[in-house]
Amino acid sequence: MRVNLSLRKITRNILCPRCGGREETMNHLFRECPVSQSVWRELSNPIFTMFPEAEFIEWLTKVLALLPLEKCRIYCGTLWAIWGDKSSRIHNKQGKSSQEIVNFVHEYLKELDGIKT
Template identity: 35%
Template sequence: MDPSSYLLQTEAKDFFRKLWDLQLPSKITITIWWIFWNYILTLVNLRYKRVATNVSCPRCGSGEEDNYHVFRQCPVFREIWSSLNLSWVTSYINQNIGEWLTWVFERSTKEQCWIVCCALWFIWSSWNQFVHERKIISDRDLVKKIRRYLAELEGIREKKLTSFTERTHNQSGETTSSTVQFDVAFNKRNYISASGLVVRDQMDLLKTLKMTLYENISSPFVAEAHAGLEAIKLVISMGLSSAVINRDSKIVIKKCQSQEIDRSVLRAIIRDIQGKITSF
């Protein structure tokens, strides 16, 4: 019943903050999230679900197929880390995959984090191709694919940066704002709500994530208003001079923009929002 029991520890928060900041394709980010929480369908995990009985590694046959074996112990893939000049990542002896990834990210540059994440995604993809399609990809070919994909991502990033630079030059001094987007969940049985906020800069790069829990919330509209106020506070705390705040609650938005005195149950929250808006 204690919401704080579900909060991430500081180390995990730092890891995920770095992961989101890498701006990797969603397919890779989601896969890393699965790997961190040991949600991938290894044979050991399938045995827990009583789907599989034989859990020996289908590639090397020298151990049980869990996430530790797939990504760090299997000799078929250990050579990949060496070829990518990252052989040190396999020296961590703790078998907890989340702690291993946190340890790797703490000691890696941003470019090395890119390589690690892409390598994990390609390793797991090639593993599935072998298990389900009996398609074998050699270590050398897999390393080539990883490096080629990293080059493509770097090219896309440079193209976006060039496009943004040209766009800002064409705006003749017009200033752009950061964007705040938020969403709300409301549990009418327990009168509890939660809001999630995302702040992105002018280049659409992720700057801040925040989640807030509220108790004794009487309606979804109150939850929306609280989340709007939280968004305003976050913008002020970040020291932003301007921001675009996006939300799909038309009722709350109209009340915030209205010059008339609000007389609904939201009036106190709306008054706080309107008062704080004037500061930026």
């Protein structure tokens, strides 16, 4: 996260590369960033947005404890895709829309299902 990199004097830019509006923390990147919020809304599962006051690790733990296995896969895949989108915006100067991220998660999980033996 950019806030942590700033504390280590690695960067001075602490703003979220996805929205540019707030400091990039774990909570912001995965939960508070408007881009991420749109992704979670498009997944249409209210469990994903539960515990709005919890810090990231607490939210992650509580949501995983409540989800059935198939929803855990979607949840974890979405977290990974949000991270990947952030990295792509930094390194490749291109990002995906929230719908593209959701489609990517579903297609990736289908692909994983296809390689099961």
